Amino acid sequence: MHEIITLQLGHQANYLGTHFWNTQESYFTYTEDATPSPIDHDVHFRPGIGVGGVETYTPRTLIYDLKGGFGSMRKINALYDQMEETVGGIPQGLWDRGTTIQRETPIEPIEYQKNLEAGLPAPELDTPSVRYWSDFNRVYYHPRSSIQISEYELDSKVMPLKGFGLGKALFHDLHMEHDLIDRDFRLFAEECDQMQGIQIMTSTDDAWGGFASEYVAALRDEYSKASIVTWGLEGRDKVPREQEIKRTVDLAYSLSGIVPLTSLYIPLRSPPPQIAHYLTMDNSSKWHVSGLLSVALETCILPTRIRDSDSSGRLGSLGDMAALLNVSGSQKITNLTMSIHDMEEKKSDGTPLPPASSSPRDSASKIELSWDSSNTRVRGKKTDGDGHVFAEAEVMRGFDEKQVMEETAAASRTVGLAHDRRDAILGSYLTQFTYPIIDSFPAIFSSRVLDRSVLDRPCVGRITTKLTTSSKTISRLKNVKDLVSRIVGVDEREALLNDLGEFAEAYEEGYNSGSDDDDD
Numbered sequence: 001m002h003e004i005i006t007l008q009l010g011h012q013a014n015y016l017g018t019h020f021w022n023t024q025e026s027y028f029t030y031t032e033d034a035t036p037s038p039i040d041h042d043v044h045f046r047p048g049i050g051v052g053g054v055e056t057y058t059p060r061t062l063i064y065d066l067k068g069g070f071g072s073m074r075k076i077n078a079l080y081d082q083m084e085e086t087v088g089g090i091p092q093g094l095w096d097r098g099t100t101i102q103r104e105t106p107i108e109p110i111e112y113q114k115n116l117e118a119g120l121p122a123p124e125l126d127t128p129s130v131r132y133w134s135d136f137n138r139v140y141y142h143p144r145s146s147i148q149i150s151e152y153e154l155d156s157k158v159m160p161l162k163g164f165g166l167g168k169a170l171f172h173d174l175h176m177e178h179d180l181i182d183r184d185f186r187l188f189a190e191e192c193d194q195m196q197g198i199q200i201m202t203s204t205d206d207a208w209g210g211f212a213s214e215y216v217a218a219l220r221d222e223y224s225k226a227s228i229v230t231w232g233l234e235g236r237d238k239v240p241r242e243q244e245i246k247r248t249v250d251l252a253y254s255l256s257g258i259v260p261l262t263s264l265y266i267p268l269r270s271p272p273p274q275i276a277h278y279l280t281m282d283n284s285s286k287w288h289v290s291g292l293l294s295v296a297l298e299t300c301i302l303p304t305r306i307r308d309s310d311s312s313g314r315l316g317s318l319g320d321m322a323a324l325l326n327v328s329g330s331q332k333i334t335n336l337t338m339s340i341h342d343m344e345e346k347k348s349d350g351t352p353l354p355p356a357s358s359s360p361r362d363s364a365s366k367i368e369l370s371w372d373s374s375n376t377r378v379r380g381k382k383t384d385g386d387g388h389v390f391a392e393a394e395v396m397r398g399f400d401e402k403q404v405m406e407e408t409a410a411a412s413r414t415v416g417l418a419h420d421r422r423d424a425i426l427g428s429y430l431t432q433f434t435y436p437i438i439d440s441f442p443a444i445f446s447s448r449v450l451d452r453s454v455l456d457r458p459c460v461g462r463i464t465t466k467l468t469t470s471s472k473t474i475s476r477l478k479n480v481k482d483l484v485s486r487i488v489g490v491d492e493r494e495a496l497l498n499d500l501g502e503f504a505e506a507y508e509e510g511y512n513s514g515s516d517d518d519d520d
Contacts, residue, residue, distance in 0.1 A: 006061040024041070336370045371475070
């Protein structure tokens with residue numbers, strides 16, 4: 001068993017995490033005659049004992065959020081809720097005199113959650129009804145998974161949690177008082193037979209970046225050899241220039257603190273810069289945007305929990321992925337792209353419509369989910385696409401293996417491997433296992449990409465994700481570095497510039513762009 005422990009730091013990360021856990025829960029089979037799931041549930045779920053000795057199976061995750069961020073979700077859920085003897089609704093103990101109870105007005109669950117609790121068919125969700133990430137949650141968590149940070153309140157106007165420094169100070173205060181690794185993380189780590197690694201979901205251009213950088217440092221001190229994969233969420237929505245500058249500075253501090261200590265750092269920018277033909281999205285909805293990101297995240301790490309691990313080759317664990325993508329030992333930042341391909345549809349007369357993107361390596365519908373490859377500059381030369389590719393981990397789901405092999409062989413005979421990929425280290429994983437669309441997922445996908453022929457619910461038929469280590473990373477790092485050089489004070493500027501410069505140099509080493517010019 002190779003377990004993965006997940007940390008979700010902040011409200012934005014919890015939207016992403018909720019989609020991820022809902023999808024994992026949908027892979028469970030509950031009937032004796034059902035086909036066994038290809039997913040090894042022990043990787044992400046832990047066994048336990050609930051109230052009355054009932055066996056439980058809950059996610060291996062820690063969920064941090066501010067006061068009010070959990071919405072209507074209870075810390076003690078139905079799996080662990082011990083009914084107490086009450087008189088007039090008041091718990092009775094040794095104290096037999098009158099008591100006065102003061103409670104804050106609870107957040108009322110939406111109809112979707114009420115029906116789930118009652119075991120009734122869940123109504124269709126829409127954007128206005130989703131107020132918090134807990135509104136579309138379908139999973140029971142262990143009580144020790146949910147950690148509310150009561151020092152700050154979500155969306156507070158009086159004392160908001162803003163800025164890298166404030167997040168860093170918050171971690172220090174909590175860690176000094178409680179030792180968060182010992183109180184929160186160690187329980188889950190000690191339950192593992194052989195921990196595969198840790199994945200962290202966090203926003204990195206706000207206060208949670210400071211919190212995450214200190215958390216990663218504490219984890220690295222305790223678990224020096226563990227594989228740590230960090231998903232860094234960055235906002236891409238339009239904000240005033242002052243706020244955009246503040247975001248970029250916070251991102252610089254986060255990169256400086258997280259990248260040296262993590263095994264892989266994958267930026268996730270939302271919403272995506274372009275809308276593909278198969279998407280109908282509300283970019284202002286965290287529910288929509290996090291849903292799209294979760295499809296890519298869940299797919300690209302699918303080999304880490306699939307049962308037929310022998311066929312997953314070099315992508316079988318978080319450590320395998322990190323080793324493949326980090327070619328030089330200092331190329332820890334990798335970029336994520338996703339393509340969703342059309343399924344065959346029929347015209348009104350019954351004849352098939354040609355799919356717009358049926359090939360697994362067709363890039364027409366590719367979505368950049370990390371740092372854009374457009375306008376990439378390497379040593380003074382503008383490049384297109386991914387620039388120079390050092391390594392790439394590709395996952396294809398929903399495709400026929402024979403079709404993929406034939407198309408790959410044909411492409412190699414016709415055009416060969418592109419010049420910028422000729423020396424790249426490539427890893428790939430292929431499975432016919434599709435991505436299920438469950439009732440908690442927003443209706444953002446066109447019917448052209450959905451497959452309704454296999455299960456009793458629609459699936460996204462064909463998905464390709466790529467984690468790529470390439471020279472296009474330099475452009476973003478140098479843009480951040482340029483802003484830091486003009487904005488950050490002298491006391492901290494030099495250390496930040498050195499760190500960002502070292503990160504960028506790792507993607508220039510051994511790559512000759514054909515120009516001696518430098519854009520520094």
